[in-house]
Amino acid sequence: MADPISPFHRAPKAEDWTEAEAIAAAQRGGAEAFEWLYQRHKRRVYSLCLRMTGNTAEADDLAQEAFLQLFRKIATFRGESAFSTWLHRLAVNVVLMHLRRKGLPEVSLEETTEPTQEDGPKRDVGGPDMALIGSVDRVNLERAIGRLPPGYRTIFVLHDMEGYEHNEIAQMMNCSIGNSKSQLHKARMRLRDLLQQPQSQGAARP
Amino acid sequence: MTDCQKFEAALADTPELERLAPPAREHARQCIRCARLLADFQAIVGQARGLLAPEPPPELWADIRRQLEAEGVIRDAAGEPAPAKPGPGAPLVQSAPRTSR
Known part of the structure; x- marks a missing residue:
């Protein structure tokens, strides 16, 4: 200078x-x-x-x-x-x-990284799995992110959109790295479910 | 634990999808369901990273500036706190009457 x-x-x-x-x-x-x-x-x-x-x-x-x-x-x-x-x-x-x-729940301290049955890939008997390949557009993704539960949304935004590492998120959210990873995985699974729904279904939850 | 559950556990433990361990990648090559799950995650994360940041409302800066001036954080060239400008709807300050010459 x-x-x-x-x-x-x-x-x-x-x-x-x-x-x-x-x-x-x-x-x-x-x-x-x-x-x-x-x-x-x-x-x-x-x-x-x-x-x-x-x-x-x-x-x-x-x-x-x-x-x-x-x-x-x-x-x-x-x-x-x-x-x-x-x-x-x-x-x-x-x-x-x-x-x-606002009293929104923190990440649960009881979460583990082990996937539970409810988190597993959906096994529709007799029906093919829907895949999103090529059909994730930005408008729908924004809408789906807005419909995530607050805890999932926070971790998804911090990790996948803002680029924070799990050790940083764990510190900010006062949880373990394992919990942070588990919540991110669940957030992604929920987004996948939301994006698979036909557009006419499922009004946004408050 | 089934192979698919092991795959999903590996997926949950490796948020950076490109670093998925070779055994998990091999399973995805052989299992259509898990291959689709991985591809969907890659699509979601890829799009999420590219989402445009929305613009804040134009009046946001004016509100911030007004508050900073009121607190004396913003200073004028002489180093004195800048006078706060009235916000929208604030009563107009009456100017002093001109003295006749």
């Missing part, structure tokens, strides 16, 4: 900022810098909030809360991790706190 003491120094314009420059400007309280960071990260934060809650009103509030918490704490960011990682973890924690306050 240019030497701020030099008489020839001209602060870069916002449109030319690197993320590090925007963060430094935000740490000094600059409105433009806050907005720069917001515009850069808004979709991913909002997407996380919406997909974990399945509710746009809640997602609006939680995304707002995540950014407010981020900007209040931005002076403490020292760059030990990537800014996006820091922001993302903060957003996940905001959503998880919200889900806990």
